[in-house]
Amino acid sequence: MILILEPNVDRSTDRFQQLLKHLDSLDNVEYSLHDVQGHEQVLTEVYLLGDTARLSKEDMRNLPYVERAVRVQESYRILGRHGEEDRQEGFTYNGVTFNQDTLHVFAGLCAVDTPEHVEIMMQALQEHGEVCTRMGAYKPRTSPYSFQGHGADCLPWVFELAGKYGIKVIAMEVTHERNIDEINEALEATGHPTGVMLQIGTRNTQNFELLKHVGRQKTHPVLFKRGFGISLNESLNAAEYLASEGNPNVVFALRGMKSGGGDPHRNMVDFAHVPVVKRLTRMPVCIDPSHSVGSREGSPDGLSDVFHVTAQGVISGANLILVDFHPKPAKALVDGPQALRMNELAWFLEDVAIAREAYLKRRQAAEKALNKIKN
């Protein structure tokens, strides 16, 4: 069960102590307090764990400061929706708001290689009014002999360039807990010119110890990739590790599933699950067309498969697009064959805008039709 407290509760009051005293007195029930930073206010939620089935919602609602009591299902307690439409959803990080209604494009390099390429990318993003990007410094590679990423060495100049071009959020994969410290040290050393969304790659979806570490820090939000060979339910439960350790600011990313059925795409595109994840959880949903499709192949209509699947995700309500670009794909050290070219950026953004407009129109039509059906 979750107790949602009145906004901006003052924890120093006697009233708050009374609430805690009551919670302490509940047999076989443990609780933890979580602050949820909203746009204008802080909401405190109390998670009750253990023998909560016998607690009455009415009794709980009558406790000091409690505004609502929500009975939650066993799975994804914190990130789940539980039929409660009006619980706080999404988060704001470094001035950028992420929720199930917003849309942000994270175009960038799969792997950071040279300062020149990073600068070309970031400058192009700024010219197009974009404030988010992707930049891989730590690369989990299938082969130990492949380029593993520049690691901590490249962070200072990547962050400085981000600051120079107004980039507010960089999605960056972490493969080990020490990477978080390295990122924080580099941000500190460069004067926090940008922000970092910590990415959990598909190979680490069920690396529970890493998830616990990332979940325990609350500075950075998390871009969590779905596991490529496990069920959606298993991936959502894994995302819940982040929230249960204290960080509910999680974006859930679909990136295709490993299956021969997807051939010739690198993975079976799973963007039909965009609305499903939105229904089951309150997380913003990201699509990664690059790692799903895995190539720049196109169809006779002139649009590449990456463009097509991006539009398919956006028209279904995706909230984030993580997409590989590179100034010289042939020279990219990782995933060159799937990277879009810089001269495709304007066109890509235009195509996204077309799909987004169609999605918003679909929502309006749905609202109209549902009102008619109800009345």
Ligand code: PEP
């Ligand atoms: C990536 O985004 O660079 C990446 C490695 O993705 P995934 O974990 O989905 O394979």
Ligand code: MN
């Ligand atoms: Mn990649």
